[in-house]
Amino acid sequence: MNQVQSSITDSQLGERICELKNQQAYQELVDYLIGQISAGGMPSDLQAKAYNELGLAHLQLDEPMEAEKAFLSAIERSPKSINPKFNRANIALFAQQYALALELYREILTVDAGHAGATYHAGLCCAMTGQQQEALTYFETSATAAPEAMGPNFWSGETLLAMKQYESALPYFLQAVSITPDHRESRRGVAICQFELGKYDDCITQCDELIESGGGAEYLAFQIKGDALIEQGNIEAAAMCHLELAYLDFDARDYLVMRSRKLEKQHPECVEEYVAFLLSGMPDLERAFDGSAFECQSEQQQ
Template sequence: MDKNKIGITYMQEGKWEEAAKIFMEAIEEEPKNPVTYINFGNVLSAVGELEKALSFYKKAIEIDENAAAAYYSAGNLYYEGGNFEEAKNMFEQAMKKGLLSSDNFFMLGMTLLQLDQAKLALPYFQRSVELNEEDVEARFQFGLCLAQQELLDEAMTQFEICIEKDSTHSDAYYNLGVAYGFKEDEKRALEMFNKALEIQPDHMLAGYGKKLIEKEQSDIN
């Protein structure tokens, strides 16, 4: 059986030492195979050896400049380390090299958000959701981006789909509450804030939103 496949099985089982051992054997047998370097980098990343992992991704790119998965994996490491500019470059390179996956579009969108470029992030979240309609987190981020661009109805649609797919998504309920507040539908806003608090009693923003509406209602009465 292919050693890369065996190593991936070990990774799926959480057997990191066994996975590392077999990937090292594979590298010795095929030192010009970029896939093995990427796999070994993924093992190192999983056990927190981030600098070493990055060196293996770079080695894979050195062997094959079109190794899209290496750019993506390096991008994740840069993102986790807070180096968002470098992460952006890696995710863009992965895309240029043909990695048109929902995960890569999502991570590029997240990186652009960290760089305060929400408008540029929007199409990447949209594409991520188109490619994987079940990804609730991508859909939620898409909704937030739409809301930031004042596309309120479109944002609400995304938040509503979020809670259809995950009825415990307190942040989606909270953001629906905010949206209803903007539409001056205080009854629905309060319902959404209460639902968020039911799921997550310590949701500070939902608690604040609820108090604000209740105070306004008591002042009117």
């Protein structure tokens, strides 16, 4: 049992908290902190620290409601404390309560404009609610303040990608990949930007690396790689690449039909060759096409 002290010091409290955290004894930590708080005699600032740590311990035990109560108690005892406000905002963010979380992060930023976590997380709230320009401001500020952090760089790139600002997005994605080479979403972003900027060789290389890495990244990589090969005029390789989609997902057959129709508008001189290669590689695709791609072509030629 933890013996309760009525006049515990800041250092004593901190030492015991660290000891129990190192042991990952979070339930014991909860019991210890509740006991110390209940004993009385703690000054308000130390109570705020204890309640904040109590909230963090509840989070480790997957008890977010109890954690939020603890953080609110910490804020009540020390309204200017940043940590409990930030932790409470994080609970709202992970609960997808984006409006509340954003409000709380902004409160923190009015007091501490350079708070890296609040800046980055405010950007996430804006991104999740379609406020792209405001999200970008937060993310770019965060990426500038912490260039070694993958998240702000990735989300800066992702937001710019959504805004179709490919040239601006690419350096952020490349920086994110340099920080975390196995982050597939960043590599996907690199490939998309390279394709949109006409850097087809680089795009294909990036797609090959994604395909090699596996983990669910292959589908989009085959799709983008095939599109890049079309732009290079390598129709057979493009068709074979796109056929991989049908091997990965039966429903991708419908995509291949739609892709042939899109090709009809982009490169009408290639569509017949493209469909022929698809059918040579997977003859039962003929039912999915049902002549639609050729019908579309015939109507344009009449």
